[in-house]
Structures are given as structure tokens and as C-alpha cells.
Amino acid sequence: MRRQILNLPEKAPEEALEGLALTNPTLIAYDRERGLVTRATPARDKVGLVSGGGSGHEPLHAGFVGSGMLDVAVPGAVFASPTALQVHEGTVAADSGRGVVQIVKNYTGDVLNFRIAGELAGDDNAVATETVLVDDDLATQSDDGPGRRGTAAVLAVEKICGASAEAGADLRTVAEFGRRVARNARTLSFALSAGTHPGETSPAFTLDPAEVELGVGIHGERGTGRVPFADADTLIARLVDPLVTELGCTRGSAVVAIVNGLGGAYPIELSIAARAVHHRLAGQGITVARSLAGSYVTSLDMVGVSVTLLPADADLLPLWDAPVRTPALTW
Amino acid sequence: MRRQILNLPEKAPEEALEGLALTNPTLIAYDRERGLVTRATPARDKVGLVSGGGSGHEPLHAGFVGSGMLDVAVPGAVFASPTALQVHEGTVAADSGRGVVQIVKNYTGDVLNFRIAGELAGDDNAVATETVLVDDDLATQSDDGPGRRGTAAVLAVEKICGASAEAGADLRTVAEFGRRVARNARTLSFALSAGTHPGETSPAFTLDPAEVELGVGIHGERGTGRVPFADADTLIARLVDPLVTELGCTRGSAVVAIVNGLGGAYPIELSIAARAVHHRLAGQGITVARSLAGSYVTSLDMVGVSVTLLPADADLLPLWDAPVRTPALTW
Numbered sequence: 001m002r003r004q005i006l007n008l009p010e011k012a013p014e015e016a017l018e019g020l021a022l023t024n025p026t027l028i029a030y031d032r033e034r035g036l037v038t039r040a041t042p043a044r045d046k047v048g049l050v051s052g053g054g055s056g057h058e059p060l061h062a063g064f065v066g067s068g069m070l071d072v073a074v075p076g077a078v079f080a081s082p083t084a085l086q087v088h089e090g091t092v093a094a095d096s097g098r099g100v101v102q103i104v105k106n107y108t109g110d111v112l113n114f115r116i117a118g119e120l121a122g123d124d125n126a127v128a129t130e131t132v133l134v135d136d137d138l139a140t141q142s143d144d145g146p147g148r149r150g151t152a153a154v155l156a157v158e159k160i161c162g163a164s165a166e167a168g169a170d171l172r173t174v175a176e177f178g179r180r181v182a183r184n185a186r187t188l189s190f191a192l193s194a195g196t197h198p199g200e201t202s203p204a205f206t207l208d209p210a211e212v213e214l215g216v217g218i219h220g221e222r223g224t225g226r227v228p229f230a231d232a233d234t235l236i237a238r239l240v241d242p243l244v245t246e247l248g249c250t251r252g253s254a255v256v257a258i259v260n261g262l263g264g265a266y267p268i269e270l271s272i273a274a275r276a277v278h279h280r281l282a283g284q285g286i287t288v289a290r291s292l293a294g295s296y297v298t299s300l301d302m303v304g305v306s307v308t309l310l311p312a313d314a315d316l317l318p319l320w321d322a323p324v325r326t327p328a329l330t331w
Numbered sequence: 332m333r334r335q336i337l338n339l340p341e342k343a344p345e346e347a348l349e350g351l352a353l354t355n356p357t358l359i360a361y362d363r364e365r366g367l368v369t370r371a372t373p374a375r376d377k378v379g380l381v382s383g384g385g386s387g388h389e390p391l392h393a394g395f396v397g398s399g400m401l402d403v404a405v406p407g408a409v410f411a412s413p414t415a416l417q418v419h420e421g422t423v424a425a426d427s428g429r430g431v432v433q434i435v436k437n438y439t440g441d442v443l444n445f446r447i448a449g450e451l452a453g454d455d456n457a458v459a460t461e462t463v464l465v466d467d468d469l470a471t472q473s474d475d476g477p478g479r480r481g482t483a484a485v486l487a488v489e490k491i492c493g494a495s496a497e498a499g500a501d502l503r504t505v506a507e508f509g510r511r512v513a514r515n516a517r518t519l520s521f522a523l524s525a526g527t528h529p530g531e532t533s534p535a536f537t538l539d540p541a542e543v544e545l546g547v548g549i550h551g552e553r554g555t556g557r558v559p560f561a562d563a564d565t566l567i568a569r570l571v572d573p574l575v576t577e578l579g580c581t582r583g584s585a586v587v588a589i590v591n592g593l594g595g596a597y598p599i600e601l602s603i604a605a606r607a608v609h610h611r612l613a614g615q616g617i618t619v620a621r622s623l624a625g626s627y628v629t630s631l632d633m634v635g636v637s638v639t640l641l642p643a644d645a646d647l648l649p650l651w652d653a654p655v656r657t658p659a660l661t662w
Contacts, residue, residue, distance in 0.1 A: 003523045003560060005604050006563055007562045007563050007564055012599055015606050017602070018606050019602035019604070022606055022609040022622070023605045023622050055599070056599070192336070209332055232336045263597045263598070264632070265336055266594045266631060267594070268343055268344070268529065269335055269336035270350075271347035271349075271354070272338065272346045272347050273336050275349050303336075
């Protein structure tokens with residue numbers, strides 16, 4: 001039984017956003033009325049960046065609002081898309097006259113509501129928009145259906161677009177960087193246990209103690225299969241190897257690696273997972289040019305990890321390294 | 332049953348440190364031979380800062396090594412003090428000619444081993460040392476016995492001493508700042524469930540679903556009592572109110588507040604706890620001058636939170652605000 005630090009479950013996302021803003025008053029502001037998280041001090045004369053989606057993936061997206069990353073985050077209820085009107089408000093709020101890039105994870109509701117918002121924004125030529133669709137989850141690759149889900153690569157998209165926008169790039173350039181990252185990054189995950197919804201006491205699904213869910217989604221969607229429980233090195237290899245193959249990495253390739261906790265993995269586990277990723281790649285002659293390990297794109301308190309690999313193109317690294325100052329990512 | 336992302340349990344701390352260093356190669360280096368985490372680039376001509384203690388509290392202490400905070404962290408096994416020789420090596424490694432402040436949480440083993448290391452360092456006048464003892468846990472206050480335990484206030488001590496050392500203060504001044512923070516800061520915690528040791532599948536203790544452990548320690552030590560499970564606002568009030576009384580805060584007081592996750596609380600829960608802390612203090616006319624909310628001083632995957640309050644003296648705030656660049660704290 002998992003009890004929670006919670007008041008009213010249905011208020012959890014907005015209370016959490018209020019708490020995040022109270023903790024980071026110099027970085028972000030929360031407009032409860034409009035359902036938006038904005039920078040405490042809006043940026044001027046740069047391409048705006050808006051992203052959003054269901055809550056339950058914290059610190060995504062509100063934790064990535066700030067200088068060098070997003071201008072506005074538009075949170076929905078837990079695992080539910082924000083409304084089109086909310087996204088529209090967010091898009092307008094993100095605009096400082098040079099247009100807005102909408103970063104959208106590939107889920108039906110998000111895609112629909114961001115599309116409507118984009119149309120609303122353009123209706124009286126109010127705000128020029130470009131959309132970057134993030135669909136990095138290798139587990140959901142198929143020839144038909146809704147396509148791959150958007151997961152932790154959205155962090156890389158937001159970071160790279162954010163740096164490009166901060167450097168003064170135009171709308172199309174910022175969007176093109178984002179599309180390149182989305183096109184090239186792939187993610188794969190496993191879970192040892194599912195997350196527990198606010199107000200519930202049991203996880204969304206249970207696993208046989210001898211099994212691990214491979215390719216699980218960030219809403220607790222079932223994965224591509226179950227594999228035997230094993231040590232960290234073995235489980236991480238099951239993520240890294242298919243990503244390396246899919247990306248066509250070979251000896252001498254260099255990648256950016258994001259080792260992402262799904263909410264319930266604690267720091268020792270994440271660092272051990274990160275070690276395993278580094279070793280597995282090194283063993284194949286692949287250089288980790290940059291890496292991150294932390295809980296960035298979560299699924300409530302799911303115990304698990306995702307690995308995202310992105311080819312470390314020479315022109316992306318300066319954007320990756322550029323300063324960022326948000327509640328959840330700062331350097 | 333809690334399964335873990337783990338290889339050999341007994342190797343977990345060192346594998347985690349290796350992973351942390353691989354993820355943050357520009358910030359820290361891990362010397363497995365000597366059992367030390369140092370800055371990637373050692374500082375010159377400043378007072379050195381060394382801290383350490385048992386593992387299982389990550390990101391503490393290794394995650395706080397870097398510019399503006401520690402020079403060296405000396406990790407023990409899970410919940411076990413590092414050896415005196417290890418601390419001695421760390422003390423020597425932290426010295427750049429201006430002496431070393433040892434920051435020690437108040438546990439018998441740590442106190443003993445840091446004391447021996449301090450004596451070893453002074454034996455041939457090799458390194459001048461000062462010790463700051465951190466004993467902030469209000470739950471263990473009593474007139475006799477080993478005194479209060481050291482918990483999350485160590486983060487504030489490391490931050491303030493780190494900034495003071497970086498600004499060029501001498502050994503005694505840096506230590507005095509640390510002692511003041513340790514003297515004035517108090518912490519109180521509650522847990523909804525205990526942490527699970529690496530390699531185990533059950534938590535260290537179990538609670539009745541109707542109860543919450545108040546005043547729990549970061550090694551899973553039992554608290555001062557059990558109180559009925561309640562909503563976040565109610566539970567947080569049980570932490571904040573005694574702290575306010577103990578610190579003698581009144582209407583118009585200003586504090587630094589650290590809302591610390593104990594390892595298993597996920598971001599929504601921590602932000603809701605942070606909101607509750609802010610509201611509870613505001614309701615008493617107390618200003619939160621600065622605050623942090625995150626999992627900084629943990630107890631494996633314990634689900635719970637601690638609140639640390641520190642009076643926001645005018646000369647402390649610039650040191651709090653000074654730049655810091657470590658794996659787990661950067662601004």
C-alpha cells in the first residue's frame with residue numbers, strides 16, 4: 001500500500017504547481033486562473049517556446065520553464081491533455097513578437113489540442129507558430145497506428161530549442177533544431193513497478209516478481225513484453241542495445257545520453273543505471289559526449305528508468321551546453 | 332515487495348559513485364582506491380571543506396562536491412561511517428594550504444572517525460582543521476544521551492561554509508559560519524514508509540496504514556511517536572509548528588526553509604509539501620526568505636519528508652545566494 005503526501009487528490013496538480021512556484025519565485029510564476037506556468041520575468045524579443053501535457057510527469061514541463069528553456073508550460077490534469085483554449089492562452093503568453101514553437105509529445109489529446117491552439121493563434125495572424133512533435137519511444141515503433149509515443153527526449157528538445165531561441169535564432173530555425181532532435185533521439189524504458197495515482201493506494205498494474213516490464217510508457221502503458229528480472233547491468237543492456245542499433249551508432253559514434261528515473265527510483269539506483277549505460281556504450285566504442293541522470297520525465301512513483309540516446313552532432317553540443325536556469329535543470 | 336535497480340548489493344555505494352562521476356565528469360572525480368569524491372579540478376588557495384558519512388543518503392554528500400560547496404566527500408558503506416583513515420585522506424585531499432573544515436553529522440561513528448582524522452591531520456602540523464558538528468534533528472533533543480542527530484541542515488551548513496570559503500574567508504571564519512547555521516537550524520520529519528536496503532525486498536519497518544511515524548531518522552530510526560495519517564497540510568503543520576516554537580520565530584521573522592524528500596516521495600508530493608510549508612509559515616506571519624524543495628538528504632527510498640528551518644540572518648543570505656555548481660545543487 002502506497003500512501004501519499006497529498007490533500008485533495010483532484011487538486012494535486014495545481015497545489016503542486018503552486019508549491020513549485022512558491023519555491024522558485026525568481027524563476028517561474030503560476031497563473032492558476034489560466035492554468036499556465038510562465039517565467040517570472042517574461043523574455044523579450046526571442047522566439048517563444050511552449051510545451052505541456054498531462055500532469056504526473058513532474059518535473060516535466062513546469063520544472064523546465066526558465067531562461068534557456070521553456071517560456072510557458074501548460075499542464076493538464078494527471079495524465080490528461082490540457083485544453084485547446086489553455087494551450088492557446090499559453091501560446092499567446094509565450095509570444096514576444098517573434099512567434100512561438102509548440103513542443104508536443106505524440107499523444108492523441110495533446111496533438112489535437114495543440115493543433116487547435118496553433119490554428120487559433122494564427123486565426124487573425126496574431127501569433128506565428130511552428131510545431132515540433134516528439135515521438136521518441138522506440139517501444140511503440142510500428143508501421144501503422146498512432147506512431148511512437150513521446151517520452152524523455154522531450155527534455156532534449158526543450159533544452160536545444162531553448163538555447164537556440166535564447167541565442168536569437170528565428171522561428172523556423174528553432175523549430176528545425178527541435179525537429180532534428182526529435183527525429184534522431186530514441187528512448188526505451190523498463191519498470192519494476194507501476195506508479196500510483198494521487199488518491200489511490202495501489203499501483204496501476206502489478207508485475208510478477210520474476211518479471212520486468214520492458215518498453216513501458218510514461219502513463220503506465222504496458223510495454224512490448226516482459227523479461228526476466230535481472231541485475232542493473234543486464235536490464236540496462238536491454239535498453240541500450242536496441243537504441244544503438246536503431247540509431248545506427250558504431251564504434252567512434254558519440255551520443256548524448258539521458259538516464260531518466262520514472263519517479264520511484266532513488267538516487268543510488270539512478271547512478272548505478274547511469275554507470276551501466278556508460279559502460280555498455282563504452283564497450284561498443286561509443287563515446288558519451290554528455291549525459292544526465294535524474295528523474296526528469298516521470299510517471300508518478302513508477303520504479304523504473306528510461307534511457308534516451310541522441311547522436312551528439314557538433315552543432316548541437318554548444319546548444320546543449322548553453323546556460324539554463326529552471327527549477328529542475330540548471331547549469 | 333520493492334525490487335531494485337542494482338547489481339551486487341554490497342557494491343551499490345561505489346557503483347553509484349562511479350555513475351555519478353561518469354555523469355558529471357566536469358564537476359567531480361571518484362577515487363575508488365581511497366574512497367573519496369573530489370572536485371574534478373581541485374580549488375586553490377581557499378579553506379577546504381570535507382564532509383562524509385554513511386551512504387544511503389544520496390545525493391548527500393558526493394552530490395554536493397563542487398565549486399561553492401564541498402571539496403571532498405568521504406562516503407562509507409550504507410548507513411555506516413567512513414573509516415578514520417579514509418576521512419584523514421579526504422582531509423588531506425581537501426587542503427590547499429589554508430586548512431580544512433570538517434562537517435560532521437552527529438552520529439557516534441562519524442564523530443569518532445572525524446575526530447581521529449582531525450588528530451591525524453594535526454599530528455605533524457600537516458593540516459589545520461576545524462570541526463562543525465551538525466545536530467539539527469529536533470526529534471532527538473533531550474537533556475542527556477548522544478544529543479540531537481544530524482540531518483538535512485547539513486545541506487545548509489555545506490552551502491554556507493562553501494560560499495564563505497569560496498569568498499576567501501579564513502579557517503576560523505568559515506567554521507564559525509557553519510557552527511552558527513548548525514546552532515540555529517532545526518529539522519523535523521515524518522515518514523509514511525521506511526526505506527529498503529540494497530538487496531532487501533522489504534522496508535526496514537512497517538507502519539499501520541492509519542499511522543505516520545513522526546520524528547523519524549535518516550537511517551530509519553524510529554521517531555518520537557506515531558500520529559494519525561492525515562492530509563499533507565495537517566502533517567506538515569506537525570513539523571512546522573514545533574520548529575517555529577523551538578526557533579522562537581514570531582510574526583515578522585524570516586527563515587530559510589528546506590523541504591527535503593526522504594527518497595521515495597515523488598515530485599508532486601514534494602511540491603505539495605512545499606506549498607504547505609509556505610502557507611503554514613505565512614499564516615503565522617513568517618516570511619520564507621529562501622526555500623528549496625527536493626530530495627537532498629535521503630534514507631534510501633523512504634516515503635516521507637523533513638522540514639528544516641533556519642533564521643534568515645542578513646549576512647547569511649548572500650552566502651546562500653552565492654553561485655554553487657555541484658551535481659545535485661546548482662545556481
